Amino acid sequence: METVWSIFHYGFFQRALLAGLSVGISCALLGVFLILRKAAMIGHGLAHVSFAGVAIGLSLGWLPLLSALFFTVITAGVLVKIRQKTGLYSDTVIALVSSFGFALGILLVSLSQRINVELFSYLFGDILTISSLEVIVSILLALSLVIIIIVYFREFLYTTFDPEAAQVAGISGDKVELLLTVLSGITVVLGMKVVGILLVVSLMVIPAASALRIARTFRQALLGAVVFSLGEIFIGLCLSFWLDIPAAAAIVLLSFGLYILIVLLTKRSAQ
Amino acid sequence: MPSVVNNLNHQELPLIEVIDLTFRYNRVEVLSDINLVVHKGDFLALIGPNGAGKTTLIKLLLGLLRPHRGKIKLFQRDLKEFKDWALIGYIPQKAIHFESFFPISVREAVALNLPQARWYDFWTKKINEREVVKALETVGMQDYIEERIGHLSGGQQQRVFIARALVSRPQILILDEPTTGVDAITQEKFYDLLAHLNQEKGLTIIIVTHEIGVVNRHVNKVACLNRSLVYHGTHAEFCQSDYFRQILDEGHHLIGHKH
Numbered sequence: 001m002e003t004v005w006s007i008f009h010y011g012f013f014q015r016a017l018l019a020g021l022s023v024g025i026s027c028a029l030l031g032v033f034l035i036l037r038k039a040a041m042i043g044h045g046l047a048h049v050s051f052a053g054v055a056i057g058l059s060l061g062w063l064p065l066l067s068a069l070f071f072t073v074i075t076a077g078v079l080v081k082i083r084q085k086t087g088l089y090s091d092t093v094i095a096l097v098s099s100f101g102f103a104l105g106i107l108l109v110s111l112s113q114r115i116n117v118e119l120f121s122y123l124f125g126d127i128l129t130i131s132s133l134e135v136i137v138s139i140l141l142a143l144s145l146v147i148i149i150i151v152y153f154r155e156f157l158y159t160t161f162d163p164e165a166a167q168v169a170g171i172s173g174d175k176v177e178l179l180l181t182v183l184s185g186i187t188v189v190l191g192m193k194v195v196g197i198l199l200v201v202s203l204m205v206i207p208a209a210s211a212l213r214i215a216r217t218f219r220q221a222l223l224g225a226v227v228f229s230l231g232e233i234f235i236g237l238c239l240s241f242w243l244d245i246p247a248a249a250a251i252v253l254l255s256f257g258l259y260i261l262i263v264l265l266t267k268r269s270a271q
Numbered sequence: 272m273p274s275v276v277n278n279l280n281h282q283e284l285p286l287i288e289v290i291d292l293t294f295r296y297n298r299v300e301v302l303s304d305i306n307l308v309v310h311k312g313d314f315l316a317l318i319g320p321n322g323a324g325k326t327t328l329i330k331l332l333l334g335l336l337r338p339h340r341g342k343i344k345l346f347q348r349d350l351k352e353f354k355d356w357a358l359i360g361y362i363p364q365k366a367i368h369f370e371s372f373f374p375i376s377v378r379e380a381v382a383l384n385l386p387q388a389r390w391y392d393f394w395t396k397k398i399n400e401r402e403v404v405k406a407l408e409t410v411g412m413q414d415y416i417e418e419r420i421g422h423l424s425g426g427q428q429q430r431v432f433i434a435r436a437l438v439s440r441p442q443i444l445i446l447d448e449p450t451t452g453v454d455a456i457t458q459e460k461f462y463d464l465l466a467h468l469n470q471e472k473g474l475t476i477i478i479v480t481h482e483i484g485v486v487n488r489h490v491n492k493v494a495c496l497n498r499s500l501v502y503h504g505t506h507a508e509f510c511q512s513d514y515f516r517q518i519l520d521e522g523h524h525l526i527g528h529k530h
């Protein structure tokens with residue numbers, strides 16, 4: 001089957017694969033923490049904010065990747081501060097921030113004459129047009145995230161599992177929350193091109209949720225989420241090329257199917 | 272109140288001193304002029320109705336909240352200068368209310384509290400194996416070290432949390448209503464374990480509880496809180512006190528339900 005494997009020779013497919021897999025690692029690792037902290041929707045909120053960031057970039061003629069990164073990271077920091085100061089639930093703050101981001105994005109889009117197909121590629125993902133810069137940034141992000149989680153494993157896990165006891169042990173939950181949220185912001189921006197603003201939260205939530213069904217230890221959960229994520233993105237991308245369907249849809253539907261399968265299987269074994 | 276404090280045993284050094292402590296949430300005064308001393312070797316029950324400020328007092332002792340007025344000393348040092356938090360083991364009221372799907376093994380949960388743990392200890396196979404196993408042996412849970420915590424019973428989980436507190440080799444153990452939702456027999460075993468830690472290992476224990484029966488069997492000091500300190504003294508005197516009689520008369524309403 002020479003034709004089936006020939007896609008791996010194309011530069012655009014290699015870039016798509018590298019970027020997709022790197023973003024997948026970042027999303028999966030963050031997702032495990034976000035779900036357990038009941039803040040899974042943070043990816044969704046920050047994705048809406050990055051939409052505004054993209055719109056800013058497109059209307060000012062800047063590189064959308066950079067303006068989105070800048071705007072999303074700042075907003076992520078502000079979001080955490082608001083939550084810590086007001087003591088609101090994080091889902092409330094996420095709803096506030098995401099509607100603000102999207103409204104701002106819509107305003108900018110309507111004001112600007114130069115908005116075009118490019119904005120569309122951020123909304124629904126367009127993994128074929130991923131640039132080498134985006135590939136490199138995605139790989140660097142995945143690497144840093146793996147290192148951060150290995151080094152700060154105790155801090156991240158303790159504040160997630162029992163924030164009060166962690167604080168007594170001298171670990172600041174506020175700092176961990178800020179770090180996790182900012183990293184989520186960066187990850188979401190890079191995930192936009194892979195599956196689009198509207199679906200990027202699925203990369204964070206679905207593989208992690210699958211791993212949480214079967215893991216016994218926390219390290220298994222992290223590893224499991226990464227394995228699921230890599231497998232789903234790899235197969236999803238290949239399917240999208242072979243069957244000529246949108247990559248975002250292929251990846252998300254595949255992960256969702258696998259999640260349902262795992263739920264059914266673990267339900268039986270638990271009884 | 273000072274007259275009551277004077278009745279207490281002064282042979283041992285005070286590990287915790289609370290002096291004229293007042294605390295407010297926003298404008299609402301929750302604790303007023305609290306004076307409390309805990310000595311080495313004490314097994315103190317902190318009792319009082321719901322909303323009396325027990326959890327708030329504990330959080331103040333741990334530096335999780337800042338007093339509005341007054342002073343707290345830990346190990347004869349001002350709370351603001353106190354750094355040696357490994358000396359205090361804490362089991363929060365909410366500790367056992369984690370999601371049962373939280374994927375954390377008994378080993379991981381206990382190792383979290385190793386104060387001297389370095390980052391790579393969590394990734395090498397034999398991380399402080401001896402410390403973790405020893406803490407689990409003290410509470411009789413060493414056979415469950417690989418188990419996911421969510422799969423254990425409520426009573427077993429409580430033992431694991433004790434082990435987590437013990438692994439930092441504390442001198443004081445603070446437990447906030449540790450036995451809510453645990454059956455009577457398990458509860459009794461749990462208190463036997465605490466009594467053992469107090470008597471054999473010389474651990475100082477502060478326990479927030481609604482179980483007046485437990486108070487009667489195991490502790491040697493009682494503090495009754497209801498926004499201010501209603502009673503503070505030895506257990507023997509507590510049983511003679513008006514406050515105790517009042518509790519009995521009111522069918523334990525002030526303390527909560529006894530099973």
Ligand SMILES: Nc1ncnc2c1ncn2[C@@H]1O[C@H](COP(=O)(O)OP(=O)(O)OP(=O)(O)O)[C@@H](O)[C@H]1O
Pocket residue numbers: 296297301319320321322323324325326327328
């Ligand atoms: N974060 C908060 N903000 C404002 N008020 C609070 C807060 N936490 C507690 N309170 C109030 O402070 C009072 C004391 O609460 P606390 O939790 O210390 O009581 P408690 O004695 O531990 O009660 P319980 O037996 O129900 O655990 C209550 O009236 C409560 O409403």
Ligand SMILES: [Mg+2]
Pocket residue numbers: 325326327364447
């Ligand atoms: Mg309480």
